[in-house]
Amino acid sequence: MFQHNSGTALPSQRTEIPFLLQVILVLLLALAGTGCKGEIPGVERPEYSLPLDVDISSNEPGRYGGIFVTAESQQPRTFNPLVAEDAYSSEAIGRFLNGLTFYHPLKEEVVPELARSWEISEDQKSITMHLRRGVRWSDGEPFTASDVMFTFKALFDERYPNRYQGQYTIAGEPIGYEKIDQYTVRFSTARPYSPFLYVIGFIGILPRHVLYDAYEQGELLQKWSIRTAMHQPGELVGTGPFSIRSFRPGQRILYEPNPHYWRADSKGRRLPYVDYLITRYVQDRNTETVLFVSGQIDVSAITPGDVVGVNRNSELHDYTVHHRGPATGIRFIWFNQKPGTNEQGRPYVEPHKLEWFTNKKFRQAVLYGFNREGLISSVYFGRAELLHSIISPANQRWYNPDVRKYPYDPDRARELLASQGFVYGADGNLLDQYGNAVVVDVYASEGDDITPQILSTFRENMRDLGIRVRVRYLDFGTLVARISRHFEYEAAMMGFTGGADPSGGRAIYLSSGRLHLWNPGQEEPHTEWESRVDQLVYASEETFDPDERVEYVHRMQEIFSEELPLLFLLTPHTYVGLKNKWRNVRIPSMGSVIWNIDELYLEPEH
Amino acid sequence: MVKHLLQEILRRPLGMLCLSVLGLLYACTIFSQFLAPYLPTDQDLEKAYHPPTRIVLKDWRPHVQIYEQVDPAAARYEPVHGETAAISFFAPGREYRLWGLIPAETRLFQVEEPHRIYLLGSDGTGRDVFSRLLYGAQVSLSIGFIGICITMTLGFLLGGVAGYFGGRVDFLAMRLVEFIIAVPSLYLLIALRGALAEHFEPEQMYLVIVIILSLIGWAGAARIIRGMALSLRERPFILASEVMGQSSIKVLFRHFLPNLASYLLVAATLSIPAYILAEAALSFLGLGIQEPGTSWGLMLQQAQELKVFTLNLWWLLTPGAAIFITVITFNVLGDVLRDIVDPRQQMIKR
Numbered sequence: 001m002f003q004h005n006s007g008t009a010l011p012s013q014r015t016e017i018p019f020l021l022q023v024i025l026v027l028l029l030a031l032a033g034t035g036c037k038g039e040i041p042g043v044e045r046p047e048y049s050l051p052l053d054v055d056i057s058s059n060e061p062g063r064y065g066g067i068f069v070t071a072e073s074q075q076p077r078t079f080n081p082l083v084a085e086d087a088y089s090s091e092a093i094g095r096f097l098n099g100l101t102f103y104h105p106l107k108e109e110v111v112p113e114l115a116r117s118w119e120i121s122e123d124q125k126s127i128t129m130h131l132r133r134g135v136r137w138s139d140g141e142p143f144t145a146s147d148v149m150f151t152f153k154a155l156f157d158e159r160y161p162n163r164y165q166g167q168y169t170i171a172g173e174p175i176g177y178e179k180i181d182q183y184t185v186r187f188s189t190a191r192p193y194s195p196f197l198y199v200i201g202f203i204g205i206l207p208r209h210v211l212y213d214a215y216e217q218g219e220l221l222q223k224w225s226i227r228t229a230m231h232q233p234g235e236l237v238g239t240g241p242f243s244i245r246s247f248r249p250g251q252r253i254l255y256e257p258n259p260h261y262w263r264a265d266s267k268g269r270r271l272p273y274v275d276y277l278i279t280r281y282v283q284d285r286n287t288e289t290v291l292f293v294s295g296q297i298d299v300s301a302i303t304p305g306d307v308v309g310v311n312r313n314s315e316l317h318d319y320t321v322h323h324r325g326p327a328t329g330i331r332f333i334w335f336n337q338k339p340g341t342n343e344q345g346r347p348y349v350e351p352h353k354l355e356w357f358t359n360k361k362f363r364q365a366v367l368y369g370f371n372r373e374g375l376i377s378s379v380y381f382g383r384a385e386l387l388h389s390i391i392s393p394a395n396q397r398w399y400n401p402d403v404r405k406y407p408y409d410p411d412r413a414r415e416l417l418a419s420q421g422f423v424y425g426a427d428g429n430l431l432d433q434y435g436n437a438v439v440v441d442v443y444a445s446e447g448d449d450i451t452p453q454i455l456s457t458f459r460e461n462m463r464d465l466g467i468r469v470r471v472r473y474l475d476f477g478t479l480v481a482r483i484s485r486h487f488e489y490e491a492a493m494m495g496f497t498g499g500a501d502p503s504g505g506r507a508i509y510l511s512s513g514r515l516h517l518w519n520p521g522q523e524e525p526h527t528e529w530e531s532r533v534d535q536l537v538y539a540s541e542e543t544f545d546p547d548e549r550v551e552y553v554h555r556m557q558e559i560f561s562e563e564l565p566l567l568f569l570l571t572p573h574t575y576v577g578l579k580n581k582w583r584n585v586r587i588p589s590m591g592s593v594i595w596n597i598d599e600l601y602l603e604p605e606h
Numbered sequence: 607m608v609k610h611l612l613q614e615i616l617r618r619p620l621g622m623l624c625l626s627v628l629g630l631l632y633a634c635t636i637f638s639q640f641l642a643p644y645l646p647t648d649q650d651l652e653k654a655y656h657p658p659t660r661i662v663l664k665d666w667r668p669h670v671q672i673y674e675q676v677d678p679a680a681a682r683y684e685p686v687h688g689e690t691a692a693i694s695f696f697a698p699g700r701e702y703r704l705w706g707l708i709p710a711e712t713r714l715f716q717v718e719e720p721h722r723i724y725l726l727g728s729d730g731t732g733r734d735v736f737s738r739l740l741y742g743a744q745v746s747l748s749i750g751f752i753g754i755c756i757t758m759t760l761g762f763l764l765g766g767v768a769g770y771f772g773g774r775v776d777f778l779a780m781r782l783v784e785f786i787i788a789v790p791s792l793y794l795l796i797a798l799r800g801a802l803a804e805h806f807e808p809e810q811m812y813l814v815i816v817i818i819l820s821l822i823g824w825a826g827a828a829r830i831i832r833g834m835a836l837s838l839r840e841r842p843f844i845l846a847s848e849v850m851g852q853s854s855i856k857v858l859f860r861h862f863l864p865n866l867a868s869y870l871l872v873a874a875t876l877s878i879p880a881y882i883l884a885e886a887a888l889s890f891l892g893l894g895i896q897e898p899g900t901s902w903g904l905m906l907q908q909a910q911e912l913k914v915f916t917l918n919l920w921w922l923l924t925p926g927a928a929i930f931i932t933v934i935t936f937n938v939l940g941d942v943l944r945d946i947v948d949p950r951q952q953m954i955k956r
Contacts, residue, residue: 286910286911286912289912290912305911305912305913306912306913306916307679308679308680308916308917309912309913309915309916309917310916312916371651374651374652375651375731377651377652377654377678378651378652378653378654378655378730378731378732379654379730379731381654381678381679381680381681382678382679383679446892446896449908449911452896452897452908453730453731455897456647456649456731456897456898457649457651457731459647459898460647460649470807471897471898472807473896473897475800478800
């Protein structure tokens with residue numbers, strides 16, 4: 001009976017098999033199709049001879065191969081260094097363009113990049129740079145002093161406003177540049193300027209042969225947009241380790257090795273080793289961490305709160321979470337100390353409040369009364385430290401550990417307040433000597449998960465001191481307009497990312513600085529200590545003796561920590577996860593983890 | 607009519623269940639200051655991400671288990687064997703003003719400082735999630751009522767007037783409705799919030815948001831009411847009252863309102879959860895309530911971090927459960943109400 005049944009069923013099955021097969025075939029084809037699409041073809045490495053002044057890597061020689069995948073929550077907005085304002089664009093540009101010099105994050109000093117060596121003149125006002133001979137652009141054209149001249153001409157051109165113009169204006173005058181011969185250029189500054197070698201490396205040298213026509217026609221800023229990267233990535237010619245192979249906005253950017261790159265290993269093989277470098281664009285930091293934990297990307301920054309959770313998967317996907325030490329940025333709350341009135345004649349800060357804010361003892365009392373230690377143990381899981389200085393402890397070379405410190409001490413805070421004539425009212429609120437209740441509005445930008453926790457704690461701590469704090473959250477643009485244009489605020493919270501050389505912070509330190517937040521753009525220093533800071537900053541920029549510079553910067557930090565125009569908060573420790581299969585990894589305490597991406601290679605068994 | 611409705615709801619098991627759950631939730635909200643052991647802003651930085659405390663019986667009195675932090679880096683706490691703190695009921699604590707008016711200091715339960723009772727654990731700065739949930743309910747549960755009061759009033763007035771008078775009034779009212787419907791609400795919210803944020807305290811933002819939400823939410827109701835009013839207008843009793851010289855206002859409130867009441871009631875019940883969800887969604891996007899205020903949406907937003915999952919901080923997700931229960935109860939209650947007031951069903955019964 002069973003056989004009979006199956007026998008009758010056969011004919012109908014026969015008619016179905018082809019259909020099923022079709023479905024399977026279609027599925028297989030589709031799979032194969034996606035397989036082809038997802039498979040990245042092997043990279044071609046044309047054998048061009050190495051340049052005369054090739055830079056030989058001192059690291060162990062590796063082997064070719066492998067794909068390095070990173071993720072980023074934001075994508076570049078441009079590939080034109082004269083247009084780029086944000087870190088994400090700058091990072092992408094840095095992959096295919098090189099500067100003349102490079103700040104080595106491990107040696108903590110400036111090392112040659114496109115310049116092979118340099119000499120500083122007797123009067124320390126002119127610097128002669130010798131370029132690497134025989135370097136070629138990624139399209140095979142030779143790199144010469146004309147490219148350097150072209151870059152600086154474009155940068156100082158009035159038609160093309162860009163952020164480097166301010167950077168390269170020293171003592172009110174743009175730096176001078178001239179071509180000596182095909183491989184020699186000379187720069188000159190109006191005054192001796194010791195951070196010169198550091199800042200000159202910021203701008204990526206542009207290829208004259210590609211961009212000259214656009215420059216002449218006044219269209220330089222329209223060149224090298226994200227559309228160029230999407231449709232003609234070959235136009236993005238550089239000297240860096242990579243060239244852009246394809247760019248899909250919102251998805252990923254794919255870099256391939258530059259066949260004319262000017263670095264090689266000790267076996268004479270041209271760097272970089274990796275076949276491809278891919279940056280995936282993801283929604284937010286959480287997504288990036290999840291991708292890393294599931295083994296889909298090779299490197300990711302890990303927040304202090306996620307370290308334990310991420311570590312749980314480290315065996316499965318063979319990665320390590322490295323501790324990098326304190327973050328380079330600084331975070332602070334500050335009080336508006338700007339005197340004067342706005343156009344309508346209203347004072348920026350009410351006079352009686354201005355009196356509190358300009359009183360250094362008041363600012364010190366507030367910091368003494370803020371339980372930052374508690375924040376570290378709760379919000380940061382103990383993975384952060386107090387910030388005592390305007391320079392982060394991550395910047396070991398310049399950081400001064402012996403500045404005045406303000407540990408949590410509410411009694412000391414009350415004493416200080418009492419010594420300045422503040423008294424407590426019947427309801428426990430703090431009153432100043434004229435009987436005004438001490439109430440402060442603090443502005444902060446929304447959109448950061450840590451900010452509300454810091455400010456809620458600040459508010460609670462201040463309530464214990466009798467100070468009423470009201471917190472208002474604005475979007476970042478509104479906040480910046482308020483603190484830098486309208487000046488109508490009482491206090492605010494913000495942060496700065498840190499650079500390697502303190503010359504990057506001069507806009508904050510100098511009393512005339514644009515980012516001298518508590519009272520920006522002063523024509524003459526308002527206070528005695530601000531003029532002392534100004535002198536120290538100028539002095540540190542004029543001396544070429546490294547130890548003397550450090551000494552000036554240390555003294556500057558002592559003044560800031562004593563006067564406390566910015567109430568320093570804390571600096572979280574930074575962590576980075578990296579797959580163990582990569583060799584030659586050298587993790588610096590600051591800056592990008594994969595700063596030496598050209599030297600990374602896959603360990604042999606992979 | 608209300609009495610009749612209540613009887614009908616209580617006759618049905620589902621209705622009874624929903625009504626009692628909602629009654630409990632709202633009672634908790636009204637007496638949150640009495641029920642919550644702490645203020646929503648009370649921090650304890652030593653006890654961040656504390657797990658829910660165990661309640662043990664000691665000498666036949668409830669005690670709370672005491673924990674110690676064993677690994678600050680992973681926020682891991684272990685119970686200390688044998689160490690407990692007594693829970694005191696109806697004991698005086700820190701003073702507060704019930705509903706902002708009546709000075710009081712009694713709380714339902716509390717634990718002597720420095721120990722703390724965390725029925726639902728604590729958040730990143732050691733604030734009690736249970737207390738925050740209760741205080742957050744004040745926002746999350748009232749937002750719907752304030753919202754529907756505005757939308758239903760506006761909807762009834764504009765829709766009723768449009769339907770009753772017809773003609774040019776109807777034309778103008780309906781074009782206004784279409785205009786409102788055409789406004790992309792999310793963008794309007796983001797823009798208004800950005801523009802208004804500076805002028806309001808975070809605590810007041812709550813009201814601003816309800817008002818924005820309801821001012822763009824009334825248009826749909828107005829349209830339906832206008833349609834119902836159009837058909838009501840032709841009914842003989844309306845014609846009769848008109849002939850007898852009743853004023854338009856009187857007709858609108860004496861005859862239209864009772865006839866539309868059943869629809870209004872059902873629509874209102876069904877749109878309350880929409881407001882609760884809208885508040886949660888806005889706070890989740892960072893457009894709603896902000897610190898130091900609290901609401902269920904805001905609490906969820908603060909829990910949208912990877913560590914909540916990797917460190918198993920499940921108690922931070924309880925506001926989600928609270929939203930879920932509230933919304934589903936309101937929806938079921940709306941369904942029951944619709945069954946009760948549906949005229950066709952009433953006809954079948956008779």
